[in-house]
Amino acid sequence: MSVNLTLLTVMGALYACGIYLLLERSLTRVLLGLMLLANATNLLILATGGYAGLAPLFDKDTPAGDYNDPLPQALILTSIVISFAVTAFMLGIIYRTWVLARQDEIQDDAEDRRVAETPSFDAEDDSVIPVETSEFPLATVMSGDRPVRADKAASEEQPGSLNVDPSPEGGGE
Numbered sequence: 573m574s575v576n577l578t579l580l581t582v583m584g585a586l587y588a589c590g591i592y593l594l595l596e597r598s599l600t601r602v603l604l605g606l607m608l609l610a611n612a613t614n615l616l617i618l619a620t621g622g623y624a625g626l627a628p629l630f631d632k633d634t635p636a637g638d639y640n641d642p643l644p645q646a647l648i649l650t651s652i653v654i655s656f657a658v659t660a661f662m663l664g665i666i667y668r669t670w671v672l673a674r675q676d677e678i679q680d681d682a683e684d685r686r687v688a689e690t691p692s693f694d695a696e697d698d699s700v701i702p703v704e705t706s707e708f709p710l711a712t713v714m715s716g717d718r719p720v721r722a723d724k725a726a727s728e729e730q731p732g733s734l735n736v737d738p739s740p741e742g743g744g745e
Contacts, residue, residue, distance in 0.1 A: 590609035
């Protein structure tokens with residue numbers, strides 16, 4: 573199956589322009605970017621649908637491979653409905669911001685600037701966690717019938733540890 577190169581070029585241009593407009597601060601441009609992305613997605617679904625076939629009307633003489641697949645058409649219809657709802661919602665937001673503030677651009681918030689200037693390293697969250705986290709460390713820990721020093725207890729289950737008896741388990745000889 574080959575895809576029309578013109579359709580791919582138009583789809584790529586719509587995606588590029590839509591993403592560029594989404595990155596703007598103006599809500600109207602964001603809305604236009606969302607609309608371009610929705611149309612590019614409709615073209616993508618159309619391109620994945622393959623070649624046009626016969627109408628999906630049943631006839632005993634027509635083989636099943638000659639019929640048109642209705643799934644891409646249903647997906648495009650669903651995409652149109654969703655993009656219409658998102659467009660209506662964004663128009664409501666744009667109208668409300670214009671009535672309240674008489675501006676269409678989103679301004680930087682003081683909290684946004686503070687978060688952007690905060691370094692990514694946090695001494696409390698990014699520090700090394702010690703092996704012993706208890707405020708009251710134990711001097712010895714009972715391992716079976718023998719006491720083991722607390723600092724050696726963590727290495728008890730490590731391979732090659734001196735605290736582990738090398739004899740086979742179960743007491744078999």
